[in-house]
Amino acid sequence: MPEGRCDANGADLDAVIRDMTVLKDDLARLMTQMKSDTVETIGGEARRLYRSLAADGERSVAAIAQHVEQRPIASLLIAFAVGFVGGRILAK
Secondary structure (H helix, E strand, O other), X not given: OOHHHHHHHHHHHHHHHHHHHHHHHHXXXXXXXXXXXXXXXXXXXXXXXXXXXXXXXXXXXXXXXXXXXXXXXXXXXXXXXXXXXXXXXXXX
């Protein structure tokens, strides 16, 4: 095999190795960026969900409070019945 041809193949191999190294670095940066974007997206969705659940909880508490104010005896009887049934279920 001629000497010039071996050098060309060696240079080609070096170029491929350099390209693979650059590709590996680019892929690592891309994965880091994707991970960062995913964490931000999940964090934003978690905050939105928390706010939504908190607002729903506040509305439920307000509705229950209003019901108790309007019908205190019925509310007391319902609470007693739920407690009694719950106690019976947990006792088993």
